[in-house]
Amino acid sequence: MAGTAVLDRPATSSASVSRPTALQRRAAVTRRDAFPHTRRPLPWLLAGFLAMLFVVPIDSTELKIHLPVDSRIDRFAVIVLVLAWMWLGGDQRAFVRTRRSKLFAGAACVFLAVAVASLLLDAGRIINLGDFQLAEKRFALLGSFLVLSWFTLTALRFEDVRGFATYLIGLATLMSFGMLIERHTGYNVFYELSRELLQPIAKVALSPTVIHPAVGSDGRVTVVGPTIHGLAATTMLMVVMPFALVRVLDATSRRSWWLNSAAFALMVAGAMATDRKTALVVPVAVVIYIGCYRPRQVLRLAPLGLVVLAGLVHVASPGALGTILAVNEAASSDSTTHRVGDFTDVAPDIMAKPVLGRGFGTLNPEQPSQFRINDNEYIDEIWEVGAVGLLVFVWMILAPVALARSAIRTRGPTVASLALAASAGCVAFFVVCALFDALSFPQAPYMFFVVAAMTTIAAAGPEGNVVPTRELVRKLAGGRARVVAEASP
Amino acid sequence: MGLALALRELSRRRLLLALGAFLAVLAAVFSVYRPDGFALKSRSLQYSSASTQALVDASSSVLGNLSQSSEQLSTRATVYANFMASPAVIDLIGQQVGLSGAQIYAAGPVNANEPRVVQEPTALKRNVEITGETIPYRLNFESQANVPTIDIDAQAPTTNQAVALANAAVVGLRRYVTSLEAEDRVPSASRIAIRQLGAANGAVVDSGISKQLAVMVFVAVFLLWCALVLVAVRFRAIWRDSAGLQQDGAEGHDWSGGADRGPGATKAAEQAPQPARTRDPEGALFDDSEGAPLFDIPAGRGDDLHVIPARSLR
Numbered sequence: 001m002a003g004t005a006v007l008d009r010p011a012t013s014s015a016s017v018s019r020p021t022a023l024q025r026r027a028a029v030t031r032r033d034a035f036p037h038t039r040r041p042l043p044w045l046l047a048g049f050l051a052m053l054f055v056v057p058i059d060s061t062e063l064k065i066h067l068p069v070d071s072r073i074d075r076f077a078v079i080v081l082v083l084a085w086m087w088l089g090g091d092q093r094a095f096v097r098t099r100r101s102k103l104f105a106g107a108a109c110v111f112l113a114v115a116v117a118s119l120l121l122d123a124g125r126i127i128n129l130g131d132f133q134l135a136e137k138r139f140a141l142l143g144s145f146l147v148l149s150w151f152t153l154t155a156l157r158f159e160d161v162r163g164f165a166t167y168l169i170g171l172a173t174l175m176s177f178g179m180l181i182e183r184h185t186g187y188n189v190f191y192e193l194s195r196e197l198l199q200p201i202a203k204v205a206l207s208p209t210v211i212h213p214a215v216g217s218d219g220r221v222t223v224v225g226p227t228i229h230g231l232a233a234t235t236m237l238m239v240v241m242p243f244a245l246v247r248v249l250d251a252t253s254r255r256s257w258w259l260n261s262a263a264f265a266l267m268v269a270g271a272m273a274t275d276r277k278t279a280l281v282v283p284v285a286v287v288i289y290i291g292c293y294r295p296r297q298v299l300r301l302a303p304l305g306l307v308v309l310a311g312l313v314h315v316a317s318p319g320a321l322g323t324i325l326a327v328n329e330a331a332s333s334d335s336t337t338h339r340v341g342d343f344t345d346v347a348p349d350i351m352a353k354p355v356l357g358r359g360f361g362t363l364n365p366e367q368p369s370q371f372r373i374n375d376n377e378y379i380d381e382i383w384e385v386g387a388v389g390l391l392v393f394v395w396m397i398l399a400p401v402a403l404a405r406s407a408i409r410t411r412g413p414t415v416a417s418l419a420l421a422a423s424a425g426c427v428a429f430f431v432v433c434a435l436f437d438a439l440s441f442p443q444a445p446y447m448f449f450v451v452a453a454m455t456t457i458a459a460a461g462p463e464g465n466v467v468p469t470r471e472l473v474r475k476l477a478g479g480r481a482r483v484v485a486e487a488s489p
Numbered sequence: 490m491g492l493a494l495a496l497r498e499l500s501r502r503r504l505l506l507a508l509g510a511f512l513a514v515l516a517a518v519f520s521v522y523r524p525d526g527f528a529l530k531s532r533s534l535q536y537s538s539a540s541t542q543a544l545v546d547a548s549s550s551v552l553g554n555l556s557q558s559s560e561q562l563s564t565r566a567t568v569y570a571n572f573m574a575s576p577a578v579i580d581l582i583g584q585q586v587g588l589s590g591a592q593i594y595a596a597g598p599v600n601a602n603e604p605r606v607v608q609e610p611t612a613l614k615r616n617v618e619i620t621g622e623t624i625p626y627r628l629n630f631e632s633q634a635n636v637p638t639i640d641i642d643a644q645a646p647t648t649n650q651a652v653a654l655a656n657a658a659v660v661g662l663r664r665y666v667t668s669l670e671a672e673d674r675v676p677s678a679s680r681i682a683i684r685q686l687g688a689a690n691g692a693v694v695d696s697g698i699s700k701q702l703a704v705m706v707f708v709a710v711f712l713l714w715c716a717l718v719l720v721a722v723r724f725r726a727i728w729r730d731s732a733g734l735q736q737d738g739a740e741g742h743d744w745s746g747g748a749d750r751g752p753g754a755t756k757a758a759e760q761a762p763q764p765a766r767t768r769d770p771e772g773a774l775f776d777d778s779e780g781a782p783l784f785d786i787p788a789g790r791g792d793d794l795h796v797i798p799a800r801s802l803r
Binding site: 109113114117120123124125127128129132133144234326344346347348349352368369370371372373 | 520534536596599605606608609610611612615618621622623624625627644668686694695698702705706709713716
């Protein structure tokens with residue numbers, strides 16, 4: 001409960017009434033510069049990128065300018081981030097020098113190295129099959145994910161994470177609202193709005209929305225939000241959902257409790273509106289994970305929460321619960337049957353290249369006669385980057401969860417709550433990867449890489465903030481002057 | 490700053506960098522050449538493709554005869570496209586270009602109208618496909634519904650070979666069908682005629698791939714080497730520091746920064762004031778025990794080590 005005060009509203013303490021200490025002055029100065037009150041451009045650029053993810057269908061939007069690899073709008077946005085990082089002194093906030101854990105960043109670097117090795121060590125075969133160009137495109141996408149994660153790690157301070165969590169909750173709530181409208185009316189506000197606004201500079205494809213189950217795939221509606229697949233939209237909401245849930249658990253004010261509960265319920269309803277089973281499985285996993293750290297609070301809220309949530313979802317997305325909970329139909333559906341075949345039918349490829357796989361990014365979904373669409377990212381990874389790559393991939397996802405563990409258990413409520421919420425987002429992605437090929441839809445990994453970076457920042461606490469170079473130089477110069485003064489007779 | 494420090498660290502180790510560059514060049518060379526005795530032989534990463542079309546026609550061509558229907562021929566074209574991937578026809582095609590059938594990988598048409606789940610390969614089919622992935626001579630046959638043609642796509646290391654392979658596919662099919670007709674003594678009026686719709690055209694698909702690959706390998710190996718050098722340097726420094734600390738500890742100094750360890754040290758530590766955990770006016774909690782400065786900075790100047798200037802834009 002103490003964390004609530006930290007997260008949601010100012011707490012009054014006797015210390016604040018009396019003369020402020022140096023520590024409090026320091027805190028006040030830092031807080032004034034925290035997102036969204038900051039005038040630093042890098043956090044705002046990141047916020048802009050996230051807004052684009054939640055509003056613009058990035059995988060259906062191609063700018064009218066051509067790049068050598070891809071013309072999708074997110075690639076341009078990533079280039080802008082990189083240029084801004086270089087121009088605005090991102091390097092002055094060198095992540096390596098901080099006290100933030102290097103576990104996640106290290107895992108991401110190793111994964112990149114393994115992916116490169118898997119491609120280059122088998123380049124002859126890959127080129128012969130004509131898959132090299134495809135792999136280059138996938139590497140550009142992987143690079144975008146890593147750049148975004150790096151940008152987040154170097155642009156944000158611990159004090160920004162709280163504001164960003166609120167911002168993400170706001171974006172996800174808006175997205176859920178849009179998806180509910182889409183479910184009811186068939187009007188995809190994200191596609192239509194993007195097409196109107198970006199008309200002079202980009203082409204936005206038509207929305208794949210289908211709101212009649214009989215016409216949709218597999219007897220389900222096609223509700224996609226700002227993505228091309230309901231699963232990607234569901235993942236975006238699931239990754240943000242823990243931030244709202246933890247705030248509900250920590251809330252001390254009614255206003256905070258109601259606002260975050262409403263946001264959480266809207267996100268669940270929005271995810272359920274896609275008629276995907278993932279929307280049921282992932283929240284359960286997230287609640288179990290959070291329950292491991294906050295068992296009393298979760299158990300106390302669970303009975304009432306379930307009933308209210310079920311009612312709300314039924315009202316917001318009529319029929320969605322029935323479709324998702326139809327166990328018999330789900331077990332015999334094409335989707336489930338196809339999933340069962342994933343494990344056996346990819347065996348020849350895995351056995352042929354067990355260590356480093358057949359090369360990162362060489363699975364071509366446009367060649368159905370050669371490649372399956374595996375509904376499991378882990379199978380895709382062992383297929384593409386082998387057992388080594390799969391291990392590193394799992395390490396990359398679980399690294400933020402592991403480093404958050406000690407922070408949740410040993411640090412103060414501010415750090416613990418943020419670390420718990422952010423790491424629960426990583427757990428959501430971990431589960432999602434077992435349910436569909438998550439890296440095939442860019443929004444899902446983008447969200448993971450942002451939340452993983454936020455976990456790293458949150459777990460390190462305020463001590464993990466990087467001292468800007470010019471500050472450091474000034475202090476070092478002061479230190480050296482003192483040493484010289486002491487050494488001189 | 491981090492990048493600058495890393496570059497500065499690397500620039501101090503020029504010999505290691507030179508060794509890394511040499512290894513990277515070696516890896517780049519071997520990525521595009523393979524040792525053949527004492528010589529280097531190109532890995533033939535570049536490939537070309539060529540395509541042509543074969544019309545499955547009657548002796549008296551349907552193209553200029555309105556009274557004849559092409560429906561039956563369209564069905565037959567689909568059948569031919571399928572059996573062109575069979576070993577018997579592939580052997581015949583190979584003979585035209587001086588290859589054995591085993592040196593050519595061929596794939597028949599896929600019905601695009603079928604659901605994806607049906608099109609996706611089973612484990613058995615993938616086993617066969619995997620064995621042919623490294624074969625440089627490749628043929629692919631496609632046929633469209635209601636059109637009596639077969640699209641032939643050929644791939645080979647050079648353009649001439651690809652064009653020859655595509656042309657040979659038509660000749661091979663023609664020979665195979667003719668031999669069947671002759672064997673069964675089919676009347677000439679009822680015979681099928683395989684006509685090539687123009688000679689095959691081809692071109693290099695991935696010109697410059699060898700250079701591209703060599704550059705990529707060089708960059709990857711060199712960056713990996715630089716990373717390893719930085720890690721090794723850092724590890725060596727930490728190792729040396731830890732040895733010094735261990736020595737200090739053995740001599741009875743408190744290397745953790747506290748007072749000398751003695752009989753009363755534990756009790757004194759217990760009695761020492763605990764680090765303050767202060768809640769700021771808006772609730773953010775700061776724990777002094779975890780906020781030790783990174784550098785030895787004079788008192789009064791290091792207080793704001795973690796403070797970021799409020800108006801800092803960078």
